[in-house]
Amino acid sequence: MADVNLKINGLPVTVPQGTTILEAANTAGIKIPTLCFLKGINEIGACRVCVVEVKGARSLVASCVYPVNEGMEVFTNTEKVRSSRKTTLELLLSTHDRSCLSCSRSQNCELQALSLEYGIENAGAFDGYKPKFEKDENEYLVRDNNKCILCRRCVAVCKNNQGAGVIGANERGIETNIGCAFDMNLSKVSCIACGQCVAVCPTGALTEKDDTQKVWDALADETKHVVIAPAPSVRVQLGEEFGNPIGTNVEGKMVAAMRRLGFDAVVDVDVAADFTIIEEGTEFINRIKNNGPLPLITSCSPGWVKYCEHYYPEFIPNLSSCKSPQGMYGALMKSYYAEKKGIDPKDIFVASVMPCTAKKFERTREGYSVDGLCDIDAALTTRELAKMIKRAGINFNALPDEEF
Numbered sequence: 001m002a003d004v005n006l007k008i009n010g011l012p013v014t015v016p017q018g019t020t021i022l023e024a025a026n027t028a029g030i031k032i033p034t035l036c037f038l039k040g041i042n043e044i045g046a047c048r049v050c051v052v053e054v055k056g057a058r059s060l061v062a063s064c065v066y067p068v069n070e071g072m073e074v075f076t077n078t079e080k081v082r083s084s085r086k087t088t089l090e091l092l093l094s095t096h097d098r099s100c101l102s103c104s105r106s107q108n109c110e111l112q113a114l115s116l117e118y119g120i121e122n123a124g125a126f127d128g129y130k131p132k133f134e135k136d137e138n139e140y141l142v143r144d145n146n147k148c149i150l151c152r153r154c155v156a157v158c159k160n161n162q163g164a165g166v167i168g169a170n171e172r173g174i175e176t177n178i179g180c181a182f183d184m185n186l187s188k189v190s191c192i193a194c195g196q197c198v199a200v201c202p203t204g205a206l207t208e209k210d211d212t213q214k215v216w217d218a219l220a221d222e223t224k225h226v227v228i229a230p231a232p233s234v235r236v237q238l239g240e241e242f243g244n245p246i247g248t249n250v251e252g253k254m255v256a257a258m259r260r261l262g263f264d265a266v267v268d269v270d271v272a273a274d275f276t277i278i279e280e281g282t283e284f285i286n287r288i289k290n291n292g293p294l295p296l297i298t299s300c301s302p303g304w305v306k307y308c309e310h311y312y313p314e315f316i317p318n319l320s321s322c323k324s325p326q327g328m329y330g331a332l333m334k335s336y337y338a339e340k341k342g343i344d345p346k347d348i349f350v351a352s353v354m355p356c357t358a359k360k361f362e363r364t365r366e367g368y369s370v371d372g373l374c375d376i377d378a379a380l381t382t383r384e385l386a387k388m389i390k391r392a393g394i395n396f397n398a399l400p401d402e403e404f
Contacts, residue, residue, distance in 0.1 A: 006072040021052055021063035021074055032076055033085065033114055035092075035151050035202050037064040042156035047149070048088045049114065052076045060084055086118045093120065096203070097131060097146035110202035111149060133177065138187040140209050140360035141198060145177050148205035154178065154197035164307070166191045178205075190310035194303040195357030195381075208357045212388050214378045218349040219262045225343050227265040228258055229329050230353040232273070234382050237355060241386035242396045252401020257389045259402065268404040269352065272329035276300060279322045293317040300324050302362035323375075326352050326359055327368055330375025351378045353385045 002017045008028050015024045025032050036047040045062030052063045055073035060081065063074075075081065093115060133145035152169070155178060159165035166189045170179045180189045198206045218226045230238075239248035258266045284296045299305055299320040308315050323331065329352065334345040352359065362368065363376040380388075389396055 004068050004070050004072075006068050006070070006074065008074045009076055015068060017068075019068050021054075021061070021066050021068055022050060024068050025052075025063065025074070025076060030076055032063050033117075034064060035110060035114070035149065036153060038153055038156060038200060041160050041200075042151075042153050044152065044156075047092070047151050049085055051081060051084050051088075053078050053081050082118070085114075086120065089115050089118055089120055092149045096149060097144070109204060112203075136179070136185055137209070138185070139364050140193050140357040141186060141195065142207050142209055143179075143186065144205055144207075145179070146205075147203045148178055149203055150176060150178065151202060152178070153200040153202065154206055157196045157200050162192065162194055162196055162307075163311070164190065164192055164194075167197065192303050192306040192310065193358040193361040194307075198357060208381045208384065209360055210384060211360070211378045211380055212384050215349075215351050215380065215388065218351070218377070221349075223347060224349045225264050225341070225347055226262070226349045226351065227267060227333055227337075228263045228351040228353065229267045229269045229272075230254060230258075230385070231269050231326070231355055231359075233355045234353050234385070237382040238386060241383065242389075244397070250396075252403070253396055253399040255404055256399040256402040257394050257396055260394050260399075261388060261392055263351075266404055267329070267333075269325050269329050272332060273300075273325040275328045275332070276322055276325045279328070280320050283320055283322060296320055301358070302365075303356060303358035306358065306361070323368070324359075324362060326354060326362065326379070327375055330363070330368070331370070334370070334373060334375065345373055349377050350375065351380060352376055353380045353382060355382060357381065 003014050004017050004019065005012065005014050006024065007013065008021075008025055008030055011028055011030075013024050013028045015027055022032050022034070022037070032050050032052065034047070034050045036042060036044060037050060043065055045065040048062060050063045051060040053075040054061055054066070055075070063076075089111070092111060096111065131146045136143040150169070155168050158167050166186070167178055167180055170177050170183065180186060195208060198208055201207075215226075218224050235251040235254055236247050236249050238254050239250040240246050244250060255266050280296065280298060286292065287294055287296055295318060297308075297315065297318045297320065299322055302324060305319060308319060322328075330350045333350045334348055338345045338348055359379040363374060363379050368375045
């Protein structure tokens with residue numbers, strides 16, 4: 001593929017043909033702000049926050065979708081560009097509930113951060129805005145369209161990445177809103193509870209269902225023996241919340257932080273994952289011996305199980321009958337562990353920390369309780385655990401490394 005030579009803010013840049021202005025700017029170390037853009041998933045140039053000035057062009061262009069040309073001259077920070085971005089942000093904010101106190105993404109909201117960067121006063125303060133939409137809430141997710149900026153990131157990731165496509169744009173013009181067909185609740189459609197829409201939302205329009213108060217209440221209850229266990233991936237996710245490079249393994253500090261939060265036991269879901277391997281292996285051998293349905297497909301991921309149930313029901317017989325590692329951990333804590341400790345299972349509160357919201361849904365499924373006692377009493381996301389650590393005033397990065 002041929003190379004293209006251009007200038008960005010007077011700086012010579014050479015990139016492959018087909019590169020967008022946004023990508024070329026990143027190559028040159030120049031940051032262009034974006035909101036709706038997700039590389040390879042949502043490249044629609046809808047929000048207009050990424051506009052730049054191109055010499056000879058009749059108007060500003062969206063850098064995330066505009067390809068470079070030989071000899072092109074691009075300007076990313078002119079007064080015209082800055083003014084346009086500020087106007088765009090003001091328009092987005094004019095229809096956006098900006099109450100910091102009610103927003104779970106406060107201090108971590110891309111719209112808020114950009115607005116402050118462009119000098120828009122009170123970008124995160126309550127301004128008397130009256131909510132237009134009611135919240136759509138279930139056991140794993142909260143959708144508040146009063147904070148939605150119609151960037152369509154969630155729509156793209158649901159359709160293009162996850163293959164579900166259960167949300168989209170409803171109505172038209174100023175009445176446009178993101179929701180399910182016929183305005184149905186997410187719990188009524190074939191949502192797989194994966195939470196990828198939450199992960200890509202740039203504001204607080206989509207958030208995981210916050211279960212931290214359940215855990216705080218349990219920790220404050222002297223009659224409860226409170227245990228917690230993180231999934232393997234949490235140890236390389238949590239550090240990012242405290243300024244560490246992405247992928248840093250903070251297992252030791254995570255365990256130390258959990259102890260300082262007051263948990264009576266901090267255990268490793270890896271142990272339950274080993275049980276899962278043994279159980280699924282046993283099930284596999286039994287199916288071979290008894291001509292059971294093959295191949296055997298793991299049931300470790302509740303998001304995948306839900307996807308299979310909704311979209312490929314013909315493969316349901318192939319799913320393993322075993323609980324996921326989270327489910328086995330909860331069952332073991334309220335049976336084997338309770339017996340060893342001499343504690344009544346009803347006095348044990350079991351919390352988990354998981355990488356996706358589907359685990360919140362999973363804990364409510366049939367078969368994940370015995371004698372009226374749930375295997376898992378609260379399933380937290382990595383972000384919820386970080387919130388608890390921060391609220392407790394724990395200096396995470398200064399903690400010693402401790403073991404499960």
